[in-house]
Amino acid sequence: MTSQQGSESSAASSQHDNGKFNRRPITPAAAQQKIAAYVQPATLEEVKLHEAGGRFLAQSVTAPHPYPHFRRSGMDGYALQAADLAQASSDHIVWLEVIDNIPCGYTPSHEITSGYAARIMTGAMVPDGADVVVMLEMTELRTEHGRTWVGIKRQVEQGKNITPIGLEVQEGDLLLQQGAQIGAGEISVLATFGVHTVPVYRKPRVAIFSTGTELLGVEEPIAPGKIRNSNSLMLAQQIAAAGGEPILLGAIEDKLELARTMMMNALEHYDLVVSSGGVSVGDYDIMGDLVRSGEVEMLFNKISMRPGSVTTGAVKDGKLLFALSGNPGACFVGCELLVRPTIRQMMGSQHDYLPQWQAELGREYVKINSFTRYVRGRLEMENGRLIAYPALLDESNVMVTIKDSDCLIVIPPTSEPLAAGTIVQILRLMDR
Numbered sequence: 001m002t003s004q005q006g007s008e009s010s011a012a013s014s015q016h017d018n019g020k021f022n023r024r025p026i027t028p029a030a031a032q033q034k035i036a037a038y039v040q041p042a043t044l045e046e047v048k049l050h051e052a053g054g055r056f057l058a059q060s061v062t063a064p065h066p067y068p069h070f071r072r073s074g075m076d077g078y079a080l081q082a083a084d085l086a087q088a089s090s091d092h093i094v095w096l097e098v099i100d101n102i103p104c105g106y107t108p109s110h111e112i113t114s115g116y117a118a119r120i121m122t123g124a125m126v127p128d129g130a131d132v133v134v135m136l137e138m139t140e141l142r143t144e145h146g147r148t149w150v151g152i153k154r155q156v157e158q159g160k161n162i163t164p165i166g167l168e169v170q171e172g173d174l175l176l177q178q179g180a181q182i183g184a185g186e187i188s189v190l191a192t193f194g195v196h197t198v199p200v201y202r203k204p205r206v207a208i209f210s211t212g213t214e215l216l217g218v219e220e221p222i223a224p225g226k227i228r229n230s231n232s233l234m235l236a237q238q239i240a241a242a243g244g245e246p247i248l249l250g251a252i253e254d255k256l257e258l259a260r261t262m263m264m265n266a267l268e269h270y271d272l273v274v275s276s277g278g279v280s281v282g283d284y285d286i287m288g289d290l291v292r293s294g295e296v297e298m299l300f301n302k303i304s305m306r307p308g309s310v311t312t313g314a315v316k317d318g319k320l321l322f323a324l325s326g327n328p329g330a331c332f333v334g335c336e337l338l339v340r341p342t343i344r345q346m347m348g349s350q351h352d353y354l355p356q357w358q359a360e361l362g363r364e365y366v367k368i369n370s371f372t373r374y375v376r377g378r379l380e381m382e383n384g385r386l387i388a389y390p391a392l393l394d395e396s397n398v399m400v401t402i403k404d405s406d407c408l409i410v411i412p413p414t415s416e417p418l419a420a421g422t423i424v425q426i427l428r429l430m431d432r
């Protein structure tokens with residue numbers, strides 16, 4: 001904040017000017033490590049399988065039975081003994097008597113011995129004695145006096161069209177590791193093995209509030225000097241996508257007392273607290289003042305990164321507080337780099353940080369900085385090469401290009417512009 005009426009936080013900030021201007025930056029990796037040391041794992045709950053999507057498994061799951069657990073036909077056809085077709089050819093048809101009919105879901109009523117076959121459908125249980133299923137299209141039928149024979153004119157290799165027991169999974173195999181995120185494939189595994197309620201980590205309840213006397217509700221008409229509070233809702237979406245349960249506490253004016261009440265209430269009632277705004281050095285940067293006041297233990301209040309250099313982390317009674325910048329670009333990046341991993345760690349994820357890839361820079365990047373930059377960018381595959389295009393407008397206070405980005409391009413501290421084609425690290429933005 002720069003200009004406001006009111007004197008409360010102005011007075012407060014002047015008492016703290018020393019601490020305010022003397023911030024010691026730590027690296028983004030050091031900030032992530034500091035936070036990780038305070039993460040408390042969420043408690044467990046059992047959820048119904050159809051509601052488990054996106055959650056993280058709290059216990060590993062092993063197979064209670066093999067899969068498939070019976071020999072399964074892969075085709076509609078006839079189950080028989082391959083050796084019976086040894087003489088079959090285009091000139092010699094082999095006839096086998098059909099003694100059983102096995103639809104899906106039924107068990108065979110006869111063992112197959114030499115000279116006999118069973119009609120069988122895809123997915124049905126192959127009878128004992130049979131070692132091959134011959135497709136319907138390769139057979140013909142003859143019926144006499146109420147008895148039926150199947151005729152086959154070619155040899156078929158033993159085992160053809162039969163899925164053996166345990167082909168996919170043996171009994172006792174590890175199916176899913178603790179910490180695995182439950183998606184469609186995992187749900188399919190759990191359903192197959194009868195796991196109808198799933199032990200998962202509780203979704204952390206993440207309180208969100210914004211500070212700024214300029215902030216209007218989204219539904220309010222625009223007014224001079226005012227802006228709508230987009231950060232709270234942007235954060236709610238990021239937090240939900242990361243797996244947390246966002247709790248929107250609204251916005252407060254830039255008044256230290258309001259911020260104190262909001263922050264203490266949020267820390268008391270929720271698992272994690274995320275605020276936006278008021279962390280810089282201005283007269284009304286109340287979150288910075290609050291964190292420096294000693295009421296919470298400050299972990300850092302400057303990170304050697306842009307955007308989001310003013311991102312602040314603190315802890316109180318074991319609960320983490322992230323005071324993110326009000327600038328939308330910095331707020332977004334701070335959430336992706338710090339809040340998202342925290343939520344995922346709380347939920348037991350093994351993959352907490354954004355995945356890192358390499359790409360070629362799509363156009364030159366000329367800004368020079370002593371801090372690492374996380375530039376929002378767009379990935380394209382061109383002639384088999386992954387190209388990352390930095391957004392044309394990537395300043396911390398730019399909002400509109402966040403939506404166009406699917407990665408953050410990591411520009412290390414550099415004194416030279418980076419040429420197009422330079423190999424850069426990128427962090428993939430997930431869950432969008």
Ligand SMILES: Nc1nc2c(c(=O)[nH]1)N[C@H]1C(S)=C(S)[C@@H](COP(=O)(O)OP(=O)(O)OC[C@H]3O[C@@H](n4cnc5c(N)ncnc54)[C@H](O)[C@@H]3O)O[C@H]1N2
Binds near residue numbers: 214215308310325328
């Ligand atoms: N003298 C200095 N000024 C600034 C410095 C500095 O080091 N010295 N740092 C700059 C940097 S870098 C950043 S980043 C910003 C950080 O500012 P704050 O985090 O304190 O955020 P505010 O001042 O409250 O707001 C910044 C900007 O964002 C808009 N905003 C705030 N909340 C929301 C919201 N909920 N939704 C949408 N937009 C929001 C606000 O109106 C401002 O335009 O400080 C620099 N200044």
Ligand code: MOO
Binds near residue numbers: 306308309329
């Ligand atoms: O901290 Mo600001 O977002 O670096 O630009």
